[in-house]
Amino acid sequence: MAARWICRARHVMVVTGAGMSTESNLPDFRSKDGWWRNIDPVTVATVEALEKQYELFHAFYQARLEALYEAEPHQGHNILAKWEEVGVVSGIATQNVDGLHTAAGSEQVHELHGSIHSIRCYSCGQEAELHAFHEGRGCDSCDGKLRPGVVLFGEMLPQKAWDEALKQIEQADVVLVIGTSLEVYPANQLPWMTRGRTVYMNMELNADASAFDAVITGKAKEVLTKLDKKLELYCANN
């Protein structure tokens, strides 16, 4: 059914969360092996943590960056990139800060929670090199605290990414929501801002699942691979 909707759609929009990257060996946040199972986000992922507990803040993002060293996009990322290239997908709104969609070749990627790869000074905003952050150095200009370009709890989402994601969601005939618990506002509102069909592709189901037009339970890589095969079948015959 989802494959048929996708074949007939003019605009397919994708919304992804951390479950999209677990098969690239990056933990998500709320599953049994997720970051927030052992760490309270308030202590590491807030503006308050950055200001008052910089060591903890720094250690957490250092660990996140280290986890990324060997991470590569998987087949699911590649399929989404291919779907964009052939004109099936118009964009991806992602809560992920890992850059894996872009690494796979997707171009229309709206990073709603920023990117962990860009480092800047919290005080003066000057950009800094990744290695300066790794070394725990201060800003070259003002000695302020260095931070990754991710959205912390208590910060606004990047306006441009949000506006563009919203525009594409509003135009979409089909929205695929992949690997997110839909617990974090405002990204969790995006699936309800379309007039198109909504498809939830996730490993486990939560209360919001029943509000989708279709639900596919499973791992992102496997589900996208199967869907890709079905598209080849159905789209060729339509």
Ligand code: OAD
């Ligand atoms: P979560 O960890 O909350 O949810 C990930 C979802 O993906 C869970 O429901 C898993 O069951 C599912 N999942 C895990 N592996 C999967 C796989 N291989 N295939 C399909 N589904 C899988 O992550 P997000 O919803 O992305 O924000 O979390 C949203 C935000 O909360 C993050 O961006 C981060 C976090 O706090 C900030 O730090 C601001």
